[in-house]
Amino acid sequence: MLRKVDKHSGVPAYLQIVNMIKSEILLGNLQKGAQLPSVRDLQVIFDVNINTVLKALEKLKNEGYIESEQGVGYFVKKDIDVNKEVIEIIRECVSKLKNGRIDYYTAMLIFEEVWKNE
Amino acid sequence: MLRKVDKHSGVPAYLQIVNMIKSEILLGNLQKGAQLPSVRDLQVIFDVNINTVLKALEKLKNEGYIESEQGVGYFVKKDIDVNKEVIEIIRECVSKLKNGRIDYYTAMLIFEEVWKNE
DNA sequence: TATACTGTTATATTATAATATAACAGTATA
DNA sequence: TATACTGTTATATTATAATATAACAGTATA
Numbered sequence: 300m301l302r303k304v305d306k307h308s309g310v311p312a313y314l315q316i317v318n319m320i321k322s323e324i325l326l327g328n329l330q331k332g333a334q335l336p337s338v339r340d341l342q343v344i345f346d347v348n349i350n351t352v353l354k355a356l357e358k359l360k361n362e363g364y365i366e367s368e369q370g371v372g373y374f375v376k377k378d379i380d381v382n383k384e385v386i387e388i389i390r391e392c393v394s395k396l397k398n399g400r401i402d403y404y405t406a407m408l409i410f411e412e413v414w415k416n417e
Numbered sequence: 418m419l420r421k422v423d424k425h426s427g428v429p430a431y432l433q434i435v436n437m438i439k440s441e442i443l444l445g446n447l448q449k450g451a452q453l454p455s456v457r458d459l460q461v462i463f464d465v466n467i468n469t470v471l472k473a474l475e476k477l478k479n480e481g482y483i484e485s486e487q488g489v490g491y492f493v494k495k496d497i498d499v500n501k502e503v504i505e506i507i508r509e510c511v512s513k514l515k516n517g518r519i520d521y522y523t524a525m526l527i528f529e530e531v532w533k534n535e
Numbered sequence: 536t537a538t539a540c541t542g543t544t545a546t547a548t549t550a551t552a553a554t555a556t557a558a559c560a561g562t563a564t565a
Numbered sequence: 566t567a568t569a570c571t572g573t574t575a576t577a578t579t580a581t582a583a584t585a586t587a588a589c590a591g592t593a594t595a
Binding site: 455456457471474485486487488489490491 | 540541542543
């Protein structure tokens with residue numbers, strides 16, 4: 300799901316955009332060959348300047364996720380095949396966590412720390 | 418665990434520092450009253466300039482996590498009590514994911530997307 | 536009291552991120 | 566072929582992040 304960038308998160312806007320588009324590809328919401336919204340539409344969707352959109356798209360191009368055709372649009376190049384089981388494991392975990400009294404930010408901090416140290 | 422900042426992640430160094438220290442407090446590795454390493458030691462631990470350390474500590478002070486005494490040091494102010502069960506849920510999830518063939522970065526992207534949309 | 540630690544304040548410099556704005560160039564189609 | 570879409574290139578400006586460096590100020594202790 301493509302949504303407004305969080306301008307207070309501290310994470311650079313162009314990186315948030317890169318992450319959102321990657322997620323769409325990872326989850327299969329954007330498949331190989333699919334066309335992205337136009338750069339001027341993306342500017343509105345993410346609520347940033349057009350140059351910020353271009354910076355993000357440039358990075359995705361360099362990483363081989365998308366390609367562009369002048370005058371036509373941006374298209375998904377790579378289909379990334381993520382194990383459905385992995386998504387299921389994460390869905391289950393998130394569902395359990397949401398039943399508890401923990402916010403997203405705290406959950407992410409713990410997740411990161413546990414991943415990197417155990 | 419306090420470790421070197423990742424200078425290529427794109428996330429500002431001072432924020433990475435804030436997150437690492439918060440994690441230590443959240444996981445109980447730094448408890449109320451505990452003294453942090455000196456700013457000059459932290460500079461070495463995180464591999465950044467002293468001003469970057471100070472910026473992070475200032476933020477943690479503003480959020481009420483730590484306090485400082487000139488000439489003495491920085492101390493943990495808040496003890497954050499995180500449900501042990503929550504940590505267990507995350508440990509289990511991470512353990513399952515590490516058995517699969519998924520990297521940290523991809524896992525985080527999916528985690529974020531699932532959390533924000535389901 | 537001298538010394539070696541603590542934190543604190545300040546200034547200057549460089550790189551990066553984000554914005555605003557304009558103009559150019561290719562494509563599809565009424 | 567005119568029009569309205571696409572992407573692309575370029576320039577200038579502002580804010581933020583990070584660095585280097587120096588000097589100041591409080592605390593603990595040999």
